[in-house]
Amino acid sequence: MSRGHPLETYRRKRHFDRTTEPRGDAGPSGTTAPCFVVQIHDASTPHFDFRLEVDGVLRSWSVSKGPSTHPEDKRLAMSTEDHPLEYRDFEGVIAEGEYGAGTVIVWDEGTYRPLTHDKRNRPVPFADALAAGHVSFHLDGGKLRGGFALTRFRGGDGERESWPLVKEGRAGSARQRGTPDPARARSVRTGRTLRQVAEGRPAGGSARR
Numbered sequence: 001m002s003r004g005h006p007l008e009t010y011r012r013k014r015h016f017d018r019t020t021e022p023r024g025d026a027g028p029s030g031t032t033a034p035c036f037v038v039q040i041h042d043a044s045t046p047h048f049d050f051r052l053e054v055d056g057v058l059r060s061w062s063v064s065k066g067p068s069t070h071p072e073d074k075r076l077a078m079s080t081e082d083h084p085l086e087y088r089d090f091e092g093v094i095a096e097g098e099y100g101a102g103t104v105i106v107w108d109e110g111t112y113r114p115l116t117h118d119k120r121n122r123p124v125p126f127a128d129a130l131a132a133g134h135v136s137f138h139l140d141g142g143k144l145r146g147g148f149a150l151t152r153f154r155g156g157d158g159e160r161e162s163w164p165l166v167k168e169g170r171a172g173s174a175r176q177r178g179t180p181d182p183a184r185a186r187s188v189r190t191g192r193t194l195r196q197v198a199e200g201r202p203a204g205g206s207a208r209r
């Protein structure tokens, strides 16, 4: 697959005069370890966006049910276009009529440690491991902690490939188990729900109806 500017597809899909999403002109994240972010995106089909910093961009997957902390759960993750690093800061509303219209919250974020090794137990560069179709990594986030793996299931040349996302090693605590409920989930940054962000309200305030 020939790749031009890593953000070419991302930029082609968006009008930066009509969306507050970043264009992606900043440099590296500055963190010593690469970062990850999981956003909840209340688009026409609500989903989780799972993003890992690799070589200056956020490699991205759309995970319909969100990550599970139980090793027996396979979560379908469809690859999407690379996003700029600044996208990890994006929480807000994408205007109606624009690509991906809907509300976004930062559900979890942190850093990750690549764990993929070759047969001689030497570390494999993360981008190489992705190109080969399998990555293992340890997440150190506010909500997600521990080993996870993404494995390319089919394809390899298209814009969208399926990569089951699986918890590796020990299961998470019972409290974390199962599918996060997007309607109840809160931003790891601001404590707000999707609805509070959509309505421009602060965290906590309850507007009962």
Ligand code: MN
Binding pocket: 041, 043, 047, 048, 049, 062, 100
């Ligand atoms: Mn999305």
